[in-house]
Amino acid sequence: MDLWLAGLTLASLISALVLSRVSATILFLMAALFCLVTGMVTVDTFWAKTTNAGLVTLLLLMLCAVALERLPWLGMLSRMIDSPRLSVATARIVAVTVPMSALLNNTAVVASLAHVLRRSEHHVPSRLLLPLSYAAILGGTLTLIGTSTNLIVSSFLEDQRGTGLSFGDFFGVSGPVVLVVGCLLVLLSRRLPIRENLEGADKEYTLEAEVDSDGVLVGKSVETAGLRALETLYLAEILRDGRTITPVSPTETLLPEDRLVFTGDVSDVARLDQISGLSTFAKREGLMQSELTEVLIAPGSVLNGRTAKSLGFRARFNAAIVALQRDGQHVPGRLGELPLKAGDLLVLATGDDFADRKNLSRNFIVLSDRVDVRLMNPASGLLATAALLAVIVLAATGAAPLSLGLLLLLTGFWAADVVSVDDLRRRFPFDIWILVSSALVLADAMIESQLIEMLVSSVLPVLSGSSSFLGLVGVFLITLLLTELVTNNAAAALMFPIAYAFADAAGVDVMPFALAVAFAASGSFLTPYGYATNLIVQNLGSYTRGDYLRFGLPIAVTYSVGILVMLHTVYFA
DSSP states (O other): OHHHHHHHHHHHHHHHHHHOOSOHHHHHHHHHHHHHHTTSSOHHHHHHGGGOHHHHHHHHHHHHHHHHTTOTHHHHHHTTTOOSSHHHHHHHHHHHHHHHHHHSOHHHHHHHHHHHHTTOSSSOGGGTHHHHHHHHHHHHTSSTTSOHHHHHHHHHHHHHHSOOOOHHHHHHHHHHHHHHHHHHHHHHGGGSOOOOTTTTGGGSEEEEEEEOTTSTTTTOBTTTTTTTOOTTEEEEEEEETTEEEOSOOTTOBOOTTOEEEEEEOGGGHHHHHHSTTEEOHHHHTTOOOSSOEEEEEOTTOTTTTSOHHHHTHHHHHSEEEEEEEBTTBOOOSOGGGSOOOTTOEEEEEEOTTGGGOTTHHHHEEEOOTTSOOOOOOHHHHHHHHHHHHHHHHHHHTTSSOHHHHHHHHHHHHHHTTSSOHHHHHHHOOHHHHHHHHHHHHHHHHHHHTTHHHHHHHHHTTTTTTSOHHHHHHHHHHHHHHHHHHHOHHHHHHHHHHHHHHHHHHHTSOSHHHHHHHHHHHHOOOSOSSSSHHHHHHHHHTTOOHHHHHHHHHHHHHHHHHHHHHHHHHHHTO
């Protein structure tokens, strides 16, 4: 019975991850709870997985990242990257981003560098930002702490055999591959599209205004009201009594409380407020100022999948959404009632205390210079960098456990007032904690029910006479596919138990299989959704999904072949 229940749970989970919009965290938690309720795992096992040593190390690293994101070096280095020659600028991006992402949170690295690169004096953002994201992904494969995926795989391995992965396990395989793919990024950078601001981001915002109930526009036609002659704004649709009128005819009569949805240049939003009888939400709320704040919705934000209205956006952030950009396309519907997505680019009119709100960093990547990012001073930054390097050296040489070093580092940051208890509470990675611990529970249920054993035993006869390396190739490719479909962390959580069971059944070293899962789960180059850094640069560079496929395909192929060759050379030769 447990075998059938485990099979049903796994099949349902994979289907929901691929087909539904429910977050991976919730789906894994539901699967883990189902395993608990049906008796596939015990209560003691369920709670034991929440304190897995590798998972605790991951959580400590992510909390340390709250302080490390404030290092001053990122901003300083980003200003040295730009060059009139595209190949030189791309080479500098790779040279700076790869080592930074090997040591720091790559999402923070990309957010910081993208803020400067999108204002390059010599190149449009679409030529620079995708190489930035890919370089951050490559850097994350070099060390144990380069990406959360590596630590997730390490926590699974530690759960199974008592010891996880080390720093040297990654660099020895991925180092040469990162060098080759980094050079390929430079060579292919000219293949990226040129999307000038006039044809890119500024033209693709969705803005909204309302016809005042007692205003002079009521009863006038769209053409008579002058709404067809706005040079940089286009009236895309009218929302009226639950209906959408599109395309909008010049003779369409305006009625009280009509919502007018425009597309165009967000810098001209003030023009809408200057039209008598028409007002934006920000103007009605008294938030419209001379400067607007630009933000990206962060992966894992509470806004993801919910509407501004349902969340009480104004009360929560003291801000109003003036404009929205998504995938370089017009987004139909009312701004307040549109389900928001991670990666959406928002322009906000903000109140006086917006920059002081405690929930900004968890929900937004702020791209405006107006908001204080609380960077360390150079002396503190130098001390923090030295402390981080010391922790890494001690862990890499085996002199001290990584978890102990990170705990001491975090305590030092707290004692030095680099981070506060409020900072740590707001940024505690509950999503990662729940996802990984739930995945550990699910893996235990799959193993105890003998589902994994059955799956592996059905594959082994097919590979009889072949080397176990062929099985590793299959594990790598399936994980790579899942990464593009269900995000990197979910792909690693799904594939590790299968990879481990295959290696165990074949009687071979499990290490290359664990690394194959880690490297494949980080190899997201074909879509904007598999990796957070790809999502960050999507709207900033006005990239389409086709851009990721065209530019990312040769990168993905080279990366995959390189990793598999290195795994064969190190572990099978």
